[in-house]
Amino acid sequence: MDYKTVKVLLTNNINDECNDYLQFACEQSNKLYNSTVYALRQAHFANCSIRTFFDKEDLYRASFKLGKVKVSYPQLCKDLKINDHYQAIGGNQGQQTIKSVVESFKSYNKLLSMWFQGELSNKPKLPNYRKNGLYQISFVGRDIKFAKDGLSCYLPIPRSQKDELITGKLNIPCAKGVTADNIAELRIVPSLGKLWAEYVYKAPEKKATELDYSQAIGIDSGINNFITAVSNTGKSFILCGKHLKFINQKYNKTVAQYKEGKSDFYWDDYLNEITHKRNCQIKDSVNKYARFVINYCLNHRIGNIVFGWGQGVKSEVNLGKRNNQNFVQLPTARLKNRIKELAHEVGIKFAETEESYTSKSSFLDEDLLPKYGEKPKECKFSGKRVQRGLYRTSNGQTINADCLGAINILKKVSIQLGLNLAEVCRGALTLPKRYRVNDLTKVYRKRSEQVLTCVATSA
Structure with a gap:
């Protein structure tokens, strides 16, 4: 089975209430991303030892020793479960955002090992915070409900936000060929002031x-x-x-x-x-x-x-x-x-x-x-x-x-x-x-x- 992705432009194709909620959810996802980065960076610096040296100008310097970052996805989910931004977008969506941060730190650890072995010419940088803005939000395929005509689908709403919505539903257009049986993931991706829906679905090998x-x-x-x-x-x-x-x-x-x-x-x-x-x-x-x-x-x-x-x-x-x-x-x-x-x-x-x-x-x-x-x-x-x-x-x-x-x-x-x-x-x-x-x-x-x-x- 292969996985394919198809994109659908949401801006101007959804109602104002749905657009406002998705903008809010992407903003909360961005803040949760930064909260996760903060937790990992602070824990890393707390465990890092400090080295002292003289630089090229013969000035006395001090810096943290380079080392891999200890990353535990289950522990992060447990610690950030009470985070306001985590609760604002829902448990499954919050876990996907945390997982994306974990993947970036694991990539940093691999690059650091390659740099130590001389396989990279430039020293990798520790993942940093995102600027104020929006970050993608991911929905698990099993949480997506499809309309009977197959032309639209409904997104899950966290309990903390249900009372804020007038209609109580988040309806977005569906992509051609995507059904409840083959969908794996749905990502809402902000880009250049517009919102996109990326449908990840399973396709038979050919x-x-x-x-x-x-x-x-x-x-x-x-x-x-x-x-x-x-x-x-x-x-x-x-x-x-x-x-x-x-x-x-x-x-x-x-x-x-x-x-x-x-x-x-x-x-x-x-x-x-x-x-x-x-x-x-x-x-x-x-x-x-x-x-x-x-x-x-x-x-x-x-x-x-x-x-x-x-x-x-x-x-x-x-x-x-x-x-x-x-x-x-x-x-x-x-x-x-x-x-x-x-x-x-x-x-x-x-x-x-x-x-x-x-x-x-x-x-x-x-x-x-x-x-x-x-x-x-x-x-x-x-x-x-x-x-x-x-x-x-x-x-x-x-x-x-x-x-x-x-x-x-x-x-x-x-x-x-x-x-x-x-x-x-x-x-x-x-x-x-x-x-x-x-x-x-x-x-x-x-x-x-x-x-x-x-x-x-x-x-």
Whole structure:
């Protein structure tokens, strides 16, 4: 059984009483979160020993010794049971908020162990308090009641708040495909002045059974060419990224004009609204890009996806002010994660690899393709990039530079995956088929769904 999540916008789709209560519940959840953090931090500092030392300027200093935080979820629930914020949102909801704090401190303990062992370069910081605002509130699936028509559901109300509500019911719209039998959790998530309902539900597994795992595609991400993919069967395509680039540029220009003459920290409802619109457009586009890649693999029976990924590349990028903005704001990590999720759902194997020297090494000249930091001094590449998007090999042939990066990404893991790259020729690297994903009709999606239906089994 797989778990899936679907989001529904609640703002303007619920009555004022329900909206006011959910805003109040999220505010109380935020305060309970901070109360839990306070309890853990104070207990930790009370048990920490103090170390003294001289700093670089030869000044005498004192600080707490680093150590793991002792976390006990049952004890926290017992101690905070009488907390006003805990009682305001109800027992089950309060426990979910406490559990989220416990998970963050456990993550800190794991990161601290990795830092001690030298696996992390930056020292992790102890989880801190949230600023005044709203925090999500979670409802257990068994507490959600559904209407007979299945179009709405009712949220549980704690005893302390029942007398405050006139109608005595909290009715919100339901998501398509979510029923009382498959719902696992419901989260009310505040974001940019709006409330969202995230339904987590169980879905039957659906795996494609006729995939060919000797086939694979390598994916290279960029800006104008957001996705460039080359398969080991000698086919290639490019998904245009100019639509995403335009969305970000328009958003940045609008924000800059609106905030002209105002403080850098100025924010209001209008900025919330345009940011919300921009985020929805980005999310929709990312889902279309990811779905296109998965559909392509299903239609061609491709069983492997290899994604080129440069860890920390955005934090260290130095391409100039304009190019930095275009590159950093592209949701490459979100795209990678979405492709990985969809690939897992249908049984396609997903792998990611570092992409060092993939744009310099000539695939057609069989150049060496070293890892980052392992390049031999005598290593020289046969070709070079002569202009934007164009690479020239040693014999003067020109190929698409992004396609070269994609096939080299595939080459990096060809031995591990047992891939044969003999069918990849100059034609696949010269004339990739180009798509504008936002202009495609639903025919392509339905065609791939047909393929999956024919070869899938439900668990």
